Amino acid sequence: MTAFILVAGAHTGGWIWQEVADRLRKSGAEAYPVTLTGMGEQARDAGPGTDLETHVHDLLRLIDQMDAAEVVMVGHCYGIYPVLGAADRRPERIARIVHLDAGMPRNGDRALTLVPEQALRERLLNGSDAAEDEGRIPPPSLEEWHRWGSVDGLPPTALARLTEHAVPQPAGTLTRPLRLSGAVSELPATGVLCTANGSSIAMVEGLVGLGDPRFQALTDPRVSFFELHTGHWPMLSRADEVAEVLPRAAAGEGHRVAATVSERPAHLRPFLLDVPERPRERVGRVDLHLPDTPAEEGSPWPAVVFVHGGPVHPDVRPTPRDWPAFVGYGRYVAGMGAVGVTLDHRLHDLADYGRAADDLAEAVDLVRADPRVDESRVALWYFSAGGLLSADWLAAPPPWLRCVAATYPILAPLPNWGRVDSRFRPADAVRTAGRLPIVVTRVELERAEIAMTVEEFLGAAKECDADVELIDVPQGHHGFETTERTEEASRAVERAVRSVLGHLRR
Template sequence: MTALVLVCDTFTGGWAWREVAAALRESGAEAHPVTLTGMGDRRHLAGPDTDLETHIQDLTQLIDHLDAPDVVMVGHGYGIHPVLGAADRRPERIAGIVHLDAGMPQDGDPALALVPDQAVRERLDRTGPTEEDWLLPPPPREQWPRWGSVAGVPADALARLDRLAAPQPLGTLSQPLRLSGAASELPTTGVLCTANGSSIALVEALVGMGDPRFRALTDPRVGFFELDTGHWPMLSVPGELAGVLLKGAAGEGHRVAAAVSGRPAHLGPFLLDVPQRRRERVGRVDLHLPDADGPRPAVVFVHGGPVPPDVEPTPRDWPTLVGYGQYVASLGVVGVVVDHRLHDLGDHGRAAEDVAEAVELVRADPRVDGGRVALWYFSGGGLLSADWLAAPAPWLRCVAASYPMLAPLPNWGLTDSRFRPAVAVRNAGRLPIVLTRVGLERAEIAVTVDEFLSAAEDCEANVEVVDVPHGRHGFEAIDHTEEARDAVERAVRSVLGHLR
C-alpha cells in the first residue's frame, strides 16, 4: 500500500487537502494531509524560532511513524522545501517525490527565492525576520492571485482559503534548504498547473535551452502531468488531482527527451537564405550593417528570456536573431541585436536598462538615422516592450513582437510591475504595432496575446497581426515552411515600411 504525505503551500494546512485525501482513500491509498508547525490549527505553536528546519522535523517524525512500506511525498509550492529536506533525511523510506506546481530548489536555496509576490521577496531581502517581526500575514482576499493563480477555485473554496489562512513564520522562507544529495536518485513527478503559467511545453523549452540546471528533467525517472487549472488544484480539481497523484506514485507521466543530436531547437538554422552583410560588435550590441551611404534606419531586435547567464552561444549569436539582423541589413536597414541581461525573473528592470542603453548607442551612431528606429521583441522579451508602449518616443516608428509574452505569467510575481504590455498598450496612441502570432502557441503565452489584443481593440491601437496558423513558438528555427517564410517576409516588409 502506498502512503501519500500531502504538504501544502504557504499560509495553509492539512485542511486544504480534504477532498483530495478522501478521493485517495477511496482508491485504496493512505493519505496523510500535513499541518506543519505554526500553520492551520497548529498556528498557536509558532514562535520566532519556527523555521524550515522545524517543518522538516515535522515531516521526518511523520515518516518515522508510518507503517506503509512506500511513502510518496507531495510538496505544493513552499511545501516542496520541507518535503525535499525530509526526503534527504529518510531516503530509504521514500518511494517518490511529487512537485505540485512547485519549483526545483537546490541545496542552499531559501524558499523566499520562489515566493511569487515580488514585494514580499524584496522586503525580506532587505530585513529578514526579527524577534518582533517574524510572521508574514496571509494576503487579503483580493491579493491571493499574487501568490498563484486562483483560476478554477469555486467561490466557497476561495472563501475557505481566505478564512482559514494562517500567518507564515518568516524563518520558514528565509532559512536555506540544506540537501546532502541522498534523495537525488528518487523517482520524481512534476504536476504542472497550466493556468498558473506552467506546462510540459515550457519544461521542454527550458531543457532545450541547454541550461544544465534542467538537464536532470530528462532522466527517465522523472515524469510530468498537466492540470488545466490554477495554483490550487486541491481546491479547484480535487478528484482529478487525486488521480494524477496516484498515477505519479505508480511511475507514470510524460517523459521529456533531451534535444535530438544534442542541438537545442533554438539553434536551428534561420528559415531564409539571406545575403551576408558586415557585422560589428560593440559591448553587448551587434550591428548588422547595410551596404549603403548615409545614415540608415535601424531595427533593434530584443531576445526572449529568462536566458541563463552561462548559456552558449548567447542570444546575439543565435541563428534566428543573426538571420533577422542580416535580413534587414540586406534591405538597407541597420539590424541591431542586443545581449540584454534577463537571466532570472527579477532581472526585467536590468534588462530594460540594457535595451535602453543599446537604443541610445545605436541612435548616436553616425551610420544610423536616430529619428527612425523600430524595436522588435521575441518571446519572453515581449514584457520589455511595456515602457515603450506606455510612453512612445518621437523617434520610435514601430514596435514589433514575434510569438511574444505580453503579460507576466501568474507564477512570475510581476502582477503589479510595469512590465505589462497588455496594460501599456492603452497609452500607445497610433504607434504602429506589428504582432506575429503563431497558431500552435503555448497556452500560457497565447492567453497573454489574447489579453493584449483585447486591450488594443478597446483603445483602438494601431495593431497589425501577422498570423502563422501552423507555426510554433520560435518557428523561424523549427518550421521551415512556405507559410512561415511568407510570415517573416510580410512582418519585415511591414516594419521597414513604417521606417520610411
C-alpha cells in the same frame, strides 16, 4: 502499500487536501495531509522562531513515525521546500518526490521568491519588519489570490473557502535558506504541471532543448511529468485528477523528457528565409548587421533592435545573438536598408528583468550614438518572454521610437512568475502608448498560457485605441521561424518586416 505525505503551499494547511486524501484512501493508499507549525488549525502555534527548519522537522517527525514500505512526498508550491529539506535527511525512507505545480529549489534558495510583491520581498530580505502580524505575512484577500497563482478552475465557493481558511505565513519560512546535502537529488521525482498556471511539458522540453544546464537533471529516466489543465490549486479544482495522478506518479509513470535529440535543437535550425550574409560588427554584447551600401552623408540608416526571450542560462552556447532566427532577422532588415541589431541581454533568471532592461537601454544608446544610424528612427522588436521588456518603452515612448514589434510574445507575467517586477506588464503599459505603432505576430498554435497574455494585451490595446497591427501565422508554433517552412510562415515574417520598416521610413 503507498503512503502519501501531502504538504500544501503558503497560507494553507492540511485541510486543503481533504478531498484528495479521501479519494487516495478509498483507492487503498495511506494519505497524510500535513498541517505545518503555524499553519492551518495550528496557526496559533507560530512563534518568532518558526521558520523553514521548523517545518522540515515537522515532516521528519512524521516520517520517523511511519512504517509504510513506500513513502511518497508531495509538495505543492511553498510545500516543496520543507519536503525537499526533510527528504534530504531521510532519503532511505522516500520512494519519490512529487512537485505539484512547484519549482525545483536548490541548496541555499529561499521560498521568498514565491512572494508576488517585490517591495515585500525586499523588506523581508533586508530583515525589515515587513509583516503586520507579529512576524507573519497576512494572507491574500479574495481579490488577491490570482497574484499567487492562477485561480483557473476554482469555483467561487472554493476560492471563498481558500480565503476563509487562509492564515498568516510565518516570515521565517520564506526567508530562511533551504539546506540540502545533495542526497535528495538522487531520489526519483515527478513534476505535475498545471498548464493554466504557466507550466507545461512543452515548456520543460523547450528549456532542456536550449541546453540550460539547470534543467539537464530533468532528462534522468527516473524523472517523469504529468499535466493538469487547471490553475495553481488543483487539489481544490481537480481533486479527482490529482488523486488519480499521484498513484501513477508513485508507480513511476508519466512523460519522460529525452536526454538526447536525434536532430538539431529547434532554436538552432536554419531561418525559414534564405537570407544572404551581410557585414556584421560586434561591440560588446551587441551585433550590428549592416546594409551592403554605405550610409550616405546626411542620410544615415534606421535601425531595428531585436530582443530575445528567456530566461537563458549564461552557459548556453551559442548565445542568442548567434541563433539562426536572430541572425536571419538581422540580415533580412540589413538587406532592406536598415541596421539589424541583435544583443545578448542578461535575462538568466526570472528575477533578472531589471538587469535585462538595463542591458537593452545600453544597447539602444550604443546604436543611436553610431554616426551611421539615424538616432531618430529606431524600432524595437521583441520575442517570446522578451516581450515583457517592452513595457518600459510602451509606458513612455520616446520620440525616436517609431515602432514596437512583438513576435509570439509573452505580454504579461505568467501566473507562476512571482519574481517578475510588476513594472514589466506590457498589457498595462500599452494604455499610455498613445499612437505608437505596434506590430504583433501571433501564432495559431501558441501555448494556452502565453496566448492568454496576448489576448489580455490586445483587449487593453482596443480599450485605449492603441495603434496595433495583428499578423497571424496559421498553424504556427512558438519559434516558428526555425521549425516551419510554410508559405504562411514566410509571408508572416515578410509582412512584419515590411510593416516595421515602413514605420521607420515615414
